[in-house]
Amino acid sequence: MPGTGHGRLLALALRCYPPQWRARHGDEARELAALLAQDGLPARSMAWDCFKGAARERVAQMRTTRRLRTGAAALVAATSLAAVSLLVSMSPAPAGAAGVVRADITSRHEAARQLAAVFKSHHFGISVVQLPVSPSLVGSILATKTTGHSTGNDGILGRITGTCAGGARVCTKGLLLASHFSGHMLVMVGRAAKPGEKYAESAEVFRPGELLAGSSLLGTTVAAAVPVLGRLDLSVLWKVDGDKHCSAITPHGWYHLTGGLAISAVSICLDVAPSAQPATGPRA
Amino acid sequence: MALRKLEPGGVGHDVLRRAGDASVLILTSLAEGPKHGYALIQDVKRFSGVQLGPGTLYGALDRLELLGMIEALPVDARRQPYRITSAGAVALGEHLDALERISSVGRLRLGFGRA
Numbered sequence: 001m002p003g004t005g006h007g008r009l010l011a012l013a014l015r016c017y018p019p020q021w022r023a024r025h026g027d028e029a030r031e032l033a034a035l036l037a038q039d040g041l042p043a044r045s046m047a048w049d050c051f052k053g054a055a056r057e058r059v060a061q062m063r064t065t066r067r068l069r070t071g072a073a074a075l076v077a078a079t080s081l082a083a084v085s086l087l088v089s090m091s092p093a094p095a096g097a098a099g100v101v102r103a104d105i106t107s108r109h110e111a112a113r114q115l116a117a118v119f120k121s122h123h124f125g126i127s128v129v130q131l132p133v134s135p136s137l138v139g140s141i142l143a144t145k146t147t148g149h150s151t152g153n154d155g156i157l158g159r160i161t162g163t164c165a166g167g168a169r170v171c172t173k174g175l176l177l178a179s180h181f182s183g184h185m186l187v188m189v190g191r192a193a194k195p196g197e198k199y200a201e202s203a204e205v206f207r208p209g210e211l212l213a214g215s216s217l218l219g220t221t222v223a224a225a226v227p228v229l230g231r232l233d234l235s236v237l238w239k240v241d242g243d244k245h246c247s248a249i250t251p252h253g254w255y256h257l258t259g260g261l262a263i264s265a266v267s268i269c270l271d272v273a274p275s276a277q278p279a280t281g282p283r284a
Numbered sequence: 285m286a287l288r289k290l291e292p293g294g295v296g297h298d299v300l301r302r303a304g305d306a307s308v309l310i311l312t313s314l315a316e317g318p319k320h321g322y323a324l325i326q327d328v329k330r331f332s333g334v335q336l337g338p339g340t341l342y343g344a345l346d347r348l349e350l351l352g353m354i355e356a357l358p359v360d361a362r363r364q365p366y367r368i369t370s371a372g373a374v375a376l377g378e379h380l381d382a383l384e385r386i387s388s389v390g391r392l393r394l395g396f397g398r399a
Binding site for chain 2: 013021025027028029031032033035036041045046048049050051052053054056057100102104158160161162163170173174176
């Protein structure tokens with residue numbers, strides 16, 4: 001195939017890709033195309049697929065460097081740029097992984113420091129704020145907020161998700177940022193709470209890693225849960241179905257537990273709702 | 285700051301929805317085990333009937349790697365194998381759950397509901 005007209009077309013298509021892409025995938029893509037051609041896939045359709053792929057790569061580069069406003073204009077410009085690249089053998093232009101900066105959290109207890117180091121090294125106006133959180137949220141990104149004069153959320157290209165502390169899913173473990181981002185932003189990160197400190201953010205108390213994970217209390221009646229909670233030495237508040245606030249008043253014993261949040265390491269607020277048919281009436 | 289219940293799941297589905305169909309097919313293939321490009325294309329064609337071209341394949345692989353959903357393994361015989369990460373597995377699971385919900389609703393509305 002390499003010597004045929006279609007083979008040459010495919011080679012031309014591959015040359016339309018940015019230099020970084022060719023350096024990484026070029027050889028393997030050529031080999032892959034040869035194998036697919038042996039399987040009967042037309043070289044012309046592979047070449048077209050590669051032309052489209054090259055245009056997408058160029059669009060991605062241009063979006064991050066020039067912030068083109070319309071997709072049609074970007075596509076036309078990208079195709080033109082690809083053609084120019086092909087014809088005049090444009091010299092390699094460093095794109096810094098297509099203008100994307102990746103800020104990852106790999107250690108729960110170093111989360112804030114890891115993010116701050118990446119932001120600092122790229123001279124971003126991004127501050128990291130640590131908030132006390134329930135156990136499964138430690139080392140996760142809780143929220144981002146633009147501050148002052150800013151380009152809005154233009155800087156965040158995506159969020160990297162992963163498993164939360166304790167195994168629950170899904171927590172935000174990193175950000176993909178446009179390298180051109182010039183605004184100001186706060187990134188809020190969860191940290192372990194100090195003894196007695198209230199959580200600023202809290203996850204469902206029954207999910208893995210949280211206070212009542214594996215307790216089997218979810219769905220049980222209040223009457224059955226109260227003695228167990230007493231043994232755990234927890235201060236328990238209750239929120240009956242429909243209420244806005246937690247209350248210290250223990251609901252009817254035949255109500256059942258439907259969820260809850262931790263307020264601190266020693267205090268929780270449990271959601272309860274009446275069971276469909278109370279078997280023995282109120283006796284909490 | 286007020287205490288706030290976080291929405292469970294959904295993030296991975298949203299990310300994959302934006303990443304495109306090829307990304308879902310690739311993650312589904314890698315859920316079986318690590319593969320290089322040619323093996324991925326063959327497997328995807330086998331289970332879905334979709335023929336991925338080289339341009340689509342490498343574009344999707346780059347996006348998934350950037351999102352932390354797959355990772356490149358050491359090159360084996362000039363071929364670059366990839367494997368799914370735990371984040372990728374979670375995102376794929378969420379996405380498939382969402383598709384299942386949509387599929388159920390669609391079937392019901394078309395009158396194809398299960399008896």
